Structures are given as C-alpha cells and as structure tokens.
Amino acid sequence: MVETATEIAVSCAGVTKAYGSGQARVTALRGIDLEVRQGELLMLVGPSGCGKTTLISVIAGILDHDDGECRVFGEDLKAMSGSRRTRFRGDNIGFVFQQFNLIPTLTIAENVAVPLLIAGVSRREAVGRGRDLLNRVAIGDRWTALPSKLSGGQQQRVAIARALVHNPRLIVCDEPTSSLDHETGHKVMELMREVAAGDGRSLVVVTHDSRIFEFADRIARMDDGRIVSVTEKA
Template sequence: MPAIVTTGITKSFGAGETRTSVLRGVDFEAEAGEMTFLVGPSGCGKTTFISILSALLSADGGALSVFGTEPNRLKSGDLVRFRRDMVGFVFQQFNLLPALDAAENVAVPLIIQGVSPRKARQRACAWLELLGLGAHLGKLPSELSGGQQQRVAIARALIHEPRLLVCDEPTASLDAETGRQVIELLREVSLNPERAAIIVTHDDRIYPYADRIAFMADGRLTHVERPDPARIPARPIRGETQP
C-alpha cells in the first residue's frame, strides 16, 4: 500500500461570495523510499495540498492517510504530535531562526521532542558534519550562504527522522548550481525505505531527480509521470546515510 494516499481532498478559503475553492478533489499517492515532485502553475493548490499532507491545514472533505495515520481525524493535541514526530519541513526561504547558530537550528526539532539541548546539539553537529558543514556549526544563518542555509534546513528537517519530508520550493532561492547540489543532497540523505519525500517545485531543471512527478492544475491532480529512468542521476544505497 502506498505510504501516502489521498482521495477527493477538497479545501476552500473564505465564505459567501469570497469563498474560493483551492482544492477540488485531489487523488494522490506517494510511495515510501521515493521522491515525488508536485508541480503546476502558481495558484493551482500545491502549497495548500502539502499543508494538508503535513497536518498544517485540515481538509474540508475527502480522505487522507499518511503512513496509516489519518490526520483529518486527529484531535488538536495529536495533530501537534503528528507534525512533531512524523513530518520534516524544508522551506523556500529556509526559515532558520536567526538568533540560533547552525547547530542550534538543527537541534530544534529534537528539543521540541524533549531531547536535552546538549544531546540534541551533539546529534545536530553529526548531521551538519555529514552535510559538509562541520566548519560552520557555530555560525549564525546570516553568516552562511544560501546553499549552506538550505543544507542546515535539510539537516533540521531530517534530524528527528520523520517519515514524511515536505519541501516547498527548496531550490527556488538558490542559483542553478547550488540548487542542483541541494536537490542531490536531498536525494542522498533523505530517501530511505521508511520515508516519503514530497517536493513542491517550479524548477524544471531538477525534474530528473524525481521518482515521479505529479502535475496539478486548477485544484486537481491532472496526471503523474515517471521521468525517464535513464535521466535520473545515480543515487546512493538507500538507508545508509544516517549519521
């Protein structure tokens, strides 16, 4: 069974005459161990859809299962725990906490889970070493380049070993070469048989890195493609990249 299954997901915003239907019945599947890209024009509902997948928003209708859990049926406290334990986020603007250094930023999800700050920092340092940022552990985000910040964000998204990784335009704020490095890194460190990665992107230069590409338009999933396997860059052996 697919790791993530949605059926007929709908979502509207506003009320009365200003009511806008953003999702009009999205049927979607994603497999664990795969990187699924969600693509489509601006305003087609991609961001709303990943917000629902990651339990940041609730759907108005339809069914949703994420590794067997149905976020739509969870109470508020359980939703918070679901996000805390099951989901890792990578954002377009990195969204690192500017007052914390790189290691502290990466440690945040563990601290939220209740791990002591000292242990959390140790693990954060190991992740940053793995991502080639061993020399930048104590640097503030403002002292890092965009690519380095996104690598810190990737470490933060993965440190608590979430089963669902949600990335919103992870390469949009980066130049072409840095974007390529980041997506390669994501493939390298994020994929394992227990995790599904959903990546929203407009950047067609990174399409070859997807295992499958889901196209959205006007609040619906229109079709799913599998890129030419010959174009998919070689990937490391899955599950062997945890620090």
C-alpha cells in the same frame, strides 16, 4: 510467491480546500486524488497559485482540508486532537517551508536541533547531530552563526537539515532548491535521494526547477487545484 502491494505513505482522495468566505473565497484544492509510495521521491509541479503549498500543508497536517480524506501512514491527521497530531508530526514528518521559517535568535546548529529537542533528546546530543547534518549540506563551518548572517541559499540548506535531523518517515519540501545554484542544488537533491532510497522514507518535493526533475521517481503535475497527470520516471 505472493507479491506484496507497494506500501502507501500518503493517500489523498477527493481532498478540497478553500480559503476565506463570501466574495473573498478562494478555492485552492478542487478534489485531489494522490498517493505517495513508501521510499519514493515524488515531485509536485505546476504554475504559481495552483495549490502546491496548500496540498503539502494538508499532507503534513499543518492545514485542515474541507472535504475528502487524507491519510498519512494510515492515520487521519484531521481527526486527531491537537496534542496527538503535534506528536505524530514530530515523530513522522519533516517539513521544509517555502520561506524557511528559521528561528532568528537561535544559531543554525540549534535551529537544526529543534525537532530533536522537542523529542526530548539532550541539548548536547541534539546540537551535535545538528552539526553533523550541517556538514552534510556543506555549511558545517558556520554552525554558530545566526540565520540572519547567512545567504538565502545557506538558510535554505539549514531548513533542509532541520527537516531531516529526526529521521522522519515523510519529508515534505516546498521549493527546496529555489535559492541554490546548480551544483549546490544537485548536492542537496543527492542527499535527499539518499535519504529516500536508504531506508524507505518518502519525499514530496514541490519545485519549479526542471534541473532537478532527474531526481524524481514520479512527477505529479497540478493545475488550478487539481492533479492533471502523474508520470513515472524511467
């Protein structure tokens, strides 16, 4: 039998990124080589300021890198036109921001429904699916609340539900359990594992939280703009 190679969801080679110019120039990524496999949960860890958010923003097509190459499902997002890239991201990528980025004037069910509404799903169905996912992250009873009426941990779970609702093939999360207690953090990670293992979706999870390392397939460590090691979990 012919062995099929592991499918690669994301491949970064020599990716660099600097912010600003002149004296204010800050180099955030110094040549990143990294592959994310299909169906894996890869955790990205490292000290504050080492470039984790910058790297996952490049991977998700939110930020353009300077040099090197980054491909997502074989596509070079940097080379895409704005509208094509927006569509590609809408179809394929879910993002949980470090600061949640919920829309303050929408209820939490509507917030979760946003990726579906953008994809053209009817409002009724989109909000219904939003509610279902809120149930799965254990805040279904608050679905008509505005984000400002929720605790930080509850807002974080809304942001996670929003990243999962349109079944993206790649889910990128920036510190998804930072505001959650141990038990809720575990529940959220179990949901994410289920999503990854279930249908071959890939997750990249930035975290400082060693309590959730057990959910990783591999852990990539970053320091000062570089990947310094990638360890396989048993």
